[in-house]
Amino acid sequence: MRDVAPQTPAPITDDELQALDAHWRAANYLAVGQIYLMSNPLLTEPLRREHVKPRLLGHWGTSPGLNLVHTHLNRVIRNRGQDALCVWGPGHGGPAVLANSWLEGTYSETYPDVGRDAGGMAALFKQFSFPGGVPSHVAPETPGSIHEGGELGYSLSHAYGAALDNPGLLVACVIGDGEAETGPLAASWHSNKFLDPVHDGAVLPILHLNGYKIANPTVLARLPESELDELLRGYGHVPIHVSGDDPATVHRAMAAAMDDALDRIASIQRAAREEGATERAHWPVIVLRTPKGWTGPAEVDGTPVEGTWRAHQVPLAAVRDNPDHLRQLEGWLRSYRPEELFDEHGAPSEQVLACVPDGDRRLGATPHANGGLLLRGLPLPGLDRFAVPVDKPGASLHEPTKVLGDLLEHVMRHTGDRRDFRIVGPDETASNRLQAVYAASGKAWQAQTLDVDENLDRHGRVMEILSEHTCQGWLEGYLLTGRHGLFSCYEAFVHIVDSMVNQHIKWLRVTRRLPWRAPIASLNYLLTSHVWRQDHNGFSHQDPGFVDHVLNKSPEVVRVYLPPDANTLLSVADHVLRSRDYVNVVVAGKQPCFDWLTMEQAKAHCARGAGIWEWAGTEDGTREPDVVLAAAGDVPTQEVLAAAQLLRQHLPDLVVRVVNVVDLARLLPREEHPHGMPGSDYDALFTRDRPVVFAYHGYPWLIHRLAYRRSGHANLHVRGYKEIGTTTTPFDMVVTNDLDRYRLVMDVIDRVPGLAVRAAPVRQLMEDTRLRHHEWIREHGTDLPEVADWTWTG
Secondary structure, three states: OOOOOOOOOOOOOOHHHHHHHHHHHHHHHHHHHHEEEEEOOOOOOOOOHHHEEOOOOOOOHHHHHHHHHHHHHHHHHHHHOOEEEEEEOOOOOOHHHHHHHHOOHHHHHHOOOOOOOHHHHHHHHHHEOOOOOOOOOOOOOOOOOOOOOOOOOHHHHHHHHHHOOOOOOOEEEEEEEOOHOOOOHHHHHHHHHOOOOOOOOOEEEEEEEEEEOOOEEEEHOOHHHHHHHEEEEEEEEEEEEEEEOOOHHHHHHHHHHHHHHHHHHHHHEEEHHHHOOOOOEEEEEEEEEEOOOOOOOOOEEEEEOOOOHHHHOOOOOOOOOOOHHHHHHHHHOOOOHHHEEEEEOOEEOOOOOOOOHHHOOOOOOOOHHHHHHOOOOOOOOOOOOOOOOOOOOOOOOOHHHHHHHHHHHHHHHHHOOOOOOOEOOOOOOOOOOHHHHHHOOOOOOEEEEEEEEOOOOOOEEEEEOOHHHHHHHHHHHHOOOEEEEEEEEHHHHHHHHHHHHHHHHHHHHHOOOOOOOOEEEEEEEEEOHHHOOOOOOOHHHHHOHHHHHHHHOOOEEEEEEEEHHHHHHHHHHHHHHHOOOEEEEEEEEOOOEEEEOOOHHHHHHHHOOEEEEEEHHHOOOOOOOEEEEEEEEEHHHHHHHHHHHHHHOOOOOOOEEEEEEHHHHHHHEOOOOOOEEEEEHHHHHHOOOEEEEEEOOOOOOHHHHOOOOOOHHHEEEEEEEOOOOOOOOOHHHHHHHHOOHHHHHHHHHHHHHOOHHHHHHHHHHEEEEEEEHHHHHHHHOOOOOHHOOOOOOO
16 A cells, blocks of 8 residues: 655645634624524624524534634635535534535626625524525535535545546545544545546545534544554555644644645655556545534533533523623623724625635536536447347247346446446445446455456546445445436335435435536436345345335435336436436346346337337227236236236136336326326226235235225235245245235136125136145245246237
8 A cells, every 4th residue: 555755735824823813803703693593794783692592503513623624725726726525424414514605706607695794694693494595504505515515424525526537636534533433434544445536536534523413522532643543554545643632733734734645645646647656555634523512512510511512502502581691691602802803894804815815716616526517428328229129919928127137338438438326335236247347347355456456447446345335425426516326225125225325315305405506417226136036035025125225215205116128227217327316226137037028119109108018918908907017117017918818728717907017106196296197097097996906026015005095996916025035946935925926816806796606716827836846846946937037928
């Protein structure tokens, strides 16, 4: 691993120190004002209780440290002409980042009604954590942000995702010491093993240790500095330590640390880009130790506050009712000497703005934090060149994800110069049959390689790490800064990122309402190795519930697709890769699957989202169907078609309609989801009064939940996964969950009026076949020959 010789940065001058301190004091003043004040922003009159908000919300404890980082980032960005982005990890750091955005002018440019004057300052203060205002954390509404500061653990993986394929970008990432205790954050330290110093930008982690969470000390803050130093060096970083509580001393140390860190980064990149260095580098990390609630009240009512957990939120909580607290608040605000920081109109002084960069280099104005401004469409080819031939339904088999791999290889190859498309996943690209992409790009890897390794590439754009959290964070950061990607994952284990996708969906929902945020590429999941073909791995690998989780979320953002064969998967993939501002979940198998539709049929079927497969049913146009057999998912589709074939054979007079659903949201009413069907369309497809036997890929109650308001819901019977699984044969998985073709035929007989008696022998035959299956697999270890060798005969 390559280290960089330390340099001795030139110390800042006294004038620089005073300017930095002025900016920092101004930001601290604005942060306190946002938490407490709703009027009298410049303290032009003595502070009274009516100037104070009736509900005090917000977090002061982390704000002074964040303000310090922002101030010093401004300095190095301005001095070096550096393009930069900052990811603010500590929860509820909104007061600080909003304060700095207002100071540099980007907030007023984004929201002209919050001007950079006394009136605008009053508006900035009042709107914070106030009805109709802005959240207390760094949120989509905050210019320059790509990271929601509410749920903790994802800042560093977001930062690395932003740096990928951004060679000129510095991504600073402030990690709170509470956040540093989370599992996702701990895993994301390893992202430096995947950062290519030639084609990627740099990430500068800034570990901010102020000692406490809400009510407890933090682990890393209580480690001896030597032990923490060893931990960070073990992660592959060079720690640069800054600590203290004297502002002048800390300013000088922080300026030196920033210069040292950026000099090291420049040296690493120069060695890789100009000198051909290939050793993995030690990247710098700044460890910043300052008191929690620094510069705030030292004591309140005789109890220590500054430097303790009591500074976490609102140090003075009874300002409106306690005159002593009111006086203490006024003294606190005046301690920043606002008359030196703002002119009589409320504008920041020249000294405050001396370190602020210009134009798009301001942290709140960087286009990298509004990635849709930089986004280019993918070079997606026509699908016919990748389509599988289908002379007639069910006559051939292909592995759908393997077919998709050829399309993704084309996209990867044709974005080689642009470098704006990546595939991420937890060690499963080849397992999920997408290995064709390796012909265009190997797997990103900066650590040691051995002769037996395959497809590792220092400049690769396929990324695998056995941490779903890190994969998700990388991809989110990549998308939010204007690029495209795909997350391929085993279906059962994508649940690990349930909470992360929830946060991303919330982010997208809010940005839809912010006209200044340009649309970004959708977050696309390919879930494969799914529940019905995890017969070899067993119960632990069988869980189709991610779809349920996603469909609980904002309907304008979420989409779920279950393509039944290779060509429909190609059509769906083409659609989702072109889409913007969505979270798309695509569930598709990797095992050999029957080909049902030609490419043109697949495109039309996917455009409809749900439709009748006339060739599979027995309708002739003379009468309505007696029953509707519906399917969503590849294995359910095969079982429905096998059931339809059995009905055609044993009950030829029965009129059967076969319906296939690709887009699950089509089952919802139009008023509940943009893809929902009007009632008339739903009734025409499923009928108003005929029994519907629906074979679904996942948990059956989801279909009931989606369709509960439909006129024919009382006639809807759904079969799906019933949380019964084991290591067994593929067909036994559907039998044990009552999704098999024989059970579906029995369901039809049980539900079509008049069939129970007339078709009793057929029902008994189906039941006997299920019993024979049970005995057969226990003797032979394989599925019944009529199942294993089944083909569609039409």
